Amino acid sequence: xxxxxxxxxxxxxxxxxxxxxxxxxxxxxxxxxxxxxxxxxxxxxxxxxxxxxxxxxxxxxxxxxxxxxxxxxxxxxxxxxxxxxxxxxxxxxxxxxxxxxxxxxxxxxxxxxxxxxxxxxxxxxxxxxxxxxxxxxxxxxxxxxxxxxxxxxxxxxxxxxxxxxxxx
Numbered sequence: 001x002x003x004x005x006x007x008x009x010x011x012x013x014x015x016x017x018x019x020x021x022x023x024x025x026x027x028x029x030x031x032x033x034x035x036x037x038x039x040x041x042x043x044x045x046x047x048x049x050x051x052x053x054x055x056x057x058x059x060x061x062x063x064x065x066x067x068x069x070x071x072x073x074x075x076x077x078x079x080x081x082x083x084x085x086x087x088x089x090x091x092x093x094x095x096x097x098x099x100x101x102x103x104x105x106x107x108x109x110x111x112x113x114x115x116x117x118x119x120x121x122x123x124x125x126x127x128x129x130x131x132x133x134x135x136x137x138x139x140x141x142x143x144x145x146x147x148x149x150x151x152x153x154x155x156x157x158x159x160x161x162x163x164x165x166x167x168x
Contacts (some may be wrong), residue, residue, distance in 0.1 A: 067111055072134065097134075105119070
């Protein structure tokens, strides 16, 4: 792959001459923009890197406070590689998700810090929710899940981020 660096003051818009048939016709006939008009500015798209969630039960800290609202960020390659060197993961591969979630959850309630010790003390239903949420966010790029109505069998999507289980 070849990379080129932009020079200071260089324009990113390149004027390409139109074919002779388009030059003869006016812009009102071809639907094209006149050569003298500036090209429309590209719309910058922002990558969403943080996703809010609400745990179905909530993490209970040492003082008895329940923490439900949190934020998970997108995982990096480093996030997925570093836990593989953890002795706990090498001894028990099931521990991988605990260490990984401890790295990507950036906020949980009013806790000062979220780490694997917090995740390993969560209820099993919350851990399962977070594992599924991680998969949705990192593999599919969104927090919607395809489901089917148990009564009429009609398919629809539910938003997992920021909602409680069972709510749509």
